Amino acid sequence: MTKQKVFPFTAIVGQDDMKQAILIAAVDQSVGGVLVFGDRGTGKSTAVRALAQLLPKVPVVPGCAYNADPAKKDCDCDACHRFHRSDTLKPRNVPLPVVDLPLGATEDRVVGALDLERALAHGEKAFEPGLLARANRGFLYIDEVNLLEDHIVDLLLDVAQSGENLVEREGLSVRHAARFVLVGSGNPEEGELRPQLLDRFGLSLDVKTPDDIDSRVEIIRRRDAFEQDAAAFCRKWARREGAVRKKILTARDALPGVTMPDDILRFCAELCSRLGTDGLRGELTLMRAARALAALEGDGRVTRDHVSRVAPMSLRHRLRRNPLDDSDATVRVERLLQELCEVA
Numbered sequence: 022m023t024k025q026k027v028f029p030f031t032a033i034v035g036q037d038d039m040k041q042a043i044l045i046a047a048v049d050q051s052v053g054g055v056l057v058f059g060d061r062g063t064g065k066s067t068a069v070r071a072l073a074q075l076l077p078k079v080p081v082v083p084g085c086a087y088n089a090d091p092a093k094k095d096c097d098c099d100a101c102h103r104f105h106r107s108d109t110l111k112p113r114n115v116p117l118p119v120v121d122l123p124l125g126a127t128e129d130r131v132v133g134a135l136d137l138e139r140a141l142a143h144g145e146k147a148f149e150p151g152l153l154a155r156a157n158r159g160f161l162y163i164d165e166v167n168l169l170e171d172h173i174v175d176l177l178l179d180v181a182q183s184g185e186n187l188v189e190r191e192g193l194s195v196r197h198a199a200r201f202v203l204v205g206s207g208n209p210e211e212g213e214l215r216p217q218l219l220d221r222f223g224l225s226l227d228v229k230t231p232d233d234i235d236s237r238v239e240i241i242r243r244r245d246a247f248e249q250d251a252a253a254f255c256r257k258w259a260r261r262e263g264a265v266r267k268k269i270l271t272a273r274d275a276l277p278g279v280t281m282p283d284d285i286l287r288f289c290a291e292l293c294s295r296l297g298t299d300g301l302r303g304e305l306t307l308m309r310a311a312r313a314l315a316a317l318e319g320d321g322r323v324t325r326d327h328v329s330r331v332a333p334m335s336l337r338h339r340l341r342r343n344p345l346d347d348s349d350a351t352v353r354v355e356r357l358l359q360e361l362c363e364v365a
Contacts, residue, residue: 026251029258030071031265033064034240035231041314042224042334043072044265046202048272049313053223053306054203056166056214056338063228065206069162073119075266079158080112086150087197088118088157095198118159120152120201124168131176132188133195148195153186156201166205167214174218177203181221220299223306224331225338227351272316279312280322288325288361292332295357298339307335329358 033040042055057065082089084100091112094105104110122131133151152161163169169177180186186199205222207214219225231237247254255262286308293303308323310331315323337350 026247026255027070027074028067028244028247029255029262030068030075031261032243032247032254032258033068033071034243035236036064036068036228038226038334039065039068039228042226043068043204044269044317045310045313045331046204046224047072047076047269048316049276049309050200050202052309052313053221054205056219056222056225057204057206057228058209058225059206059228060230061208063230065228066162066164069160069204070119073117073160075262076117076269077266078114078116081115081158083110083113087154088115088159089198090158098197118156118201120156120159120161122152122161122163122173124165124170126152126173128172128176131173132186134188134190148188148193150197151186153180153199153201154197157197157199159201161201161203163203163205165207165211166218167207167209167212169218171215174215178217178221219338220302222338224310224334226334268317271319272313275319275321276313276316278321279315281308281312282322285311285323285325285328288328292328292357292361293336295361296336296339296354297341298336299341303336303339307332310335325362329362332358 030040039055039057042057046052046055059065079088080091082091082096082101082104085096085098085104086100087096087098089096089098089101091104094101129151131151132153134149180199181203184198184200186197188195203222205214209227231240243254286304289304289307289311293301293307296303307328311323311327314331315321315327318327320327333351333354336354340350340353
């Protein structure tokens with residue numbers, strides 16, 4: 022069976038902020054994922070799948086349903102026990118997981134449940150892993166995230182906070198790692214996202230349909246070329262894809278050495294304080310995103326410029342509504358940035 026080709030990340034026309042946010046999340050997963058709101062057909066899901074295809078394969082324990090890292094001994098499944106006791110079994114490299122969480126997914130499908138087939142056929146109580154297990158060490162993508170049922174949102178909040186999925190039912194008690202980059206997309210006209218889940222996304226941005234004719238023509242041209250001969254189209258973009266892949270890997274290696282001066286930390290804190298963001302998650306996200314951006318650009322030190330460029334996507338969804346200022350959240354962040362820069 023021929024593997025289906027994925028549209029190249031570097032071939033996506035425009036949407037620079039969205040691509041930048043996804044790259045930042047790929048360099049540092051602790052940023053907390055990406056939320057993209059906007060029109061349908063603007064490349065939201067295409068960008069996520071394209072980045073996952075772009076990233077190098079990850080080593081896993083063969084036969085492990087939780088994508089366990091062979092270098093760690095933090096999984097209690099039978100496959101991991103066999104692997105760590107064996108001198109001959111080797112890790113298996115697999116594509117970075119990209120798992121879709123459909124709107125109608127049941128709780129059992131998301132977190133996992135009793136394997137009914139084994140229970141009926143053999144009388145055994147065995148766990149059948151869910152979508153959260155498949156997404157471990159990869160991406161969990163939720164389209165129309167603002168339409169998710171409340172009980173599924175609650176589950177995601179628990180797992181996003183702990184990095185683990187705990188399932189206790191039918192006499193089973195299973196705990197497994199569930200660390201993933203959460204990527205959500207949706208149309209704001211169809212409903213708002215619950216504040217608790219909104220706060221869990223590190224970066225948030227709006228995307229719009231391009232309004233200039235040249236960009237629209239180029240999008241159509243590239244999409245048509247991809248549909249006519251996907252293999253040839255991907256070969257054409259392979260060099261640029263390789264360059265971005267190398268850039269991400271280099272940034273990951275450099276990230277621990279990127280310094281965050283005290284004056285930049287104070288700048289982050291003042292920005293969040295003046296905007297009235299709740300808690301300290303805004304500062305932490307701003308710091309992590311700016312550091313990841315610096316690493317992507319080969320800079321060993323975070324500057325005000327790095328912070329200013331990631332501030333709108335890091336903070337826009339954390340602002341309280343101001344009855345005296347009905348400006349767009351992004352405009353409010355950019356306006357304050359300009360004020361602070363003028364003072365400096």
